Amino acid sequence: MENYNYDIIIVGCGVGGLYTALNLPHDKNILIITKSDIQSSDSMLAQGGICVLHDANDYDAYFEDTMRAGHYENRKESVAIMIRSSRSIIDNLLDLGVRFAKNPDGSLQYTKEGAHSRPRICFHEDVTGKEITTTLLRHVQNLSNITMMEYTTMTDITTCNNICTGIKMALPDNQEILVAAPFVVMATGGIGGLYEHSTNFPHLTGDSCRIAKKHGIELEHMDYVQIHPTSLYTQTPGRSFLISESARGENAVLLNNHQNRFVNELLPRDVVSNAIYAEMKKENSKHVWMSFEKVPDDVILNHFPHIYEKCKEEGYNILQEPIPIVPAQHYFMGGIHVDSNSETTMPNLFAVGETSCNGVHGKNRLASNSLLESLVFAKRAATEITGRML
Numbered sequence: 001m002e003n004y005n006y007d008i009i010i011v012g013c014g015v016g017g018l019y020t021a022l023n024l025p026h027d028k029n030i031l032i033i034t035k036s037d038i039q040s041s042d043s044m045l046a047q048g049g050i051c052v053l054h055d056a057n058d059y060d061a062y063f064e065d066t067m068r069a070g071h072y073e074n075r076k077e078s079v080a081i082m083i084r085s086s087r088s089i090i091d092n093l094l095d096l097g098v099r100f101a102k103n104p105d106g107s108l109q110y111t112k113e114g115a116h117s118r119p120r121i122c123f124h125e126d127v128t129g130k131e132i133t134t135t136l137l138r139h140v141q142n143l144s145n146i147t148m149m150e151y152t153t154m155t156d157i158t159t160c161n162n163i164c165t166g167i168k169m170a171l172p173d174n175q176e177i178l179v180a181a182p183f184v185v186m187a188t189g190g191i192g193g194l195y196e197h198s199t200n201f202p203h204l205t206g207d208s209c210r211i212a213k214k215h216g217i218e219l220e221h222m223d224y225v226q227i228h229p230t231s232l233y234t235q236t237p238g239r240s241f242l243i244s245e246s247a248r249g250e251n252a253v254l255l256n257n258h259q260n261r262f263v264n265e266l267l268p269r270d271v272v273s274n275a276i277y278a279e280m281k282k283e284n285s286k287h288v289w290m291s292f293e294k295v296p297d298d299v300i301l302n303h304f305p306h307i308y309e310k311c312k313e314e315g316y317n318i319l320q321e322p323i324p325i326v327p328a329q330h331y332f333m334g335g336i337h338v339d340s341n342s343e344t345t346m347p348n349l350f351a352v353g354e355t356s357c358n359g360v361h362g363k364n365r366l367a368s369n370s371l372l373e374s375l376v377f378a379k380r381a382a383t384e385i386t387g388r389m390l
Contacts, residue, residue, distance in 0.1 A: 016353025046129025070362020
């Protein structure tokens with residue numbers, strides 16, 4: 001088994017992994033591996049947007065919205081860190097070239113989603129995650145100190161005296177090699193591949209959590225799994241197509257088979273999902289309906305062009321008719337326990353993004369907090385690692 005050496009290993013190429021890499025010293029040799037191709041991270045799929053503290057007077061409301069959605073099981077310190085860091089993250093993304101929607105005067109345009117008390121979400125059409133992730137990826141690929149390897153799977157970590165010293169990984173030809181590094185960052189995403197119906201890529205199967213458990217690394221809230229209320233119902237197998245939360249924020253409504261509304265669409269995701277399941281059971285149906293009738297056509301075509309096109313491919317014109325929707329597994333609030341600098345209970349092993357649990361989300365994630373949380377705590381991981389390397 002061959003050995004290789006790097007300064008830092010990052011496992012995963014979503015926004016968490018990429019932003020960690022960008023914030024590390026550019027004179028350090030960094031390896032990024034991904035289990036599939038570099039385009040297939042769930043960060044690419046995030047539609048609605050990314051939250052930001054709207055202004056100084058918004059702090060208490062944003063904090064309360066996040067806590068209430070999380071059933072007040074959130075780690076308050078982490079929520080505060082995320083909110084206080086949000087504006088600098090958005091400013092940095094703008095500097096990197098992310099094309100957030102703007103008003104005619106050049107100011108950022110904000111949208112609103114379920115369980116938010118006011119508009120505070122930056123977005124790019126209905127593919128915000130793709131816009132952010134491809135921008136970060138472009139910058140990472142321009143750095144000569146970073147090596148990226150596709151179709152390469154972490155099979156284990158290596159340790160010495162209960163300190164992380166690197167990883168074992170399987171190459172595309174199934175050859176297994178050891179890679180040593182003083183710091184390892186797990187950014188392997190969620191667990192959707194373990195579910196029959198999920199909005200996640202199927203190769204996301206909780207690998208980091210499984211490896212952490214094997215080594216006695218603390219896990220947290222492994223049963224906190226978020227079901228998204230609105231995925232496009234289809235009988236075709238494969239990943240479920242998400243209908244963004246922001247569609248309901250722009251006045252799309254949910255209807256039963258009698259074309260009657262049955263829930264406040266802007267309640268937290270778990271509440272709306274439960275209401276949909278109850279309606280399906282009552283009507284003995286496999287889905288309910290979403291109507292865009294109250295959403296202006298120009299908003300549909302400019303804010304939700306990809307949703308419009310995908311529904312059209314499935315035979316539905318959302319300008320003229322409702323679409324069938326059903327809840328699907330969407331996000332994992334639990335994961336590997338980390339501190340406020342994203343370090344796990346094993347020294348020199350960090351975890352960021354959906355595979356980590358820093359307590360921001362509590363029992364149920366507030367819409368559009370995931371990209372922000374990943375970026376904020378990825379940067380904190382990078383800052384902590386950098387400080388130890390100096």
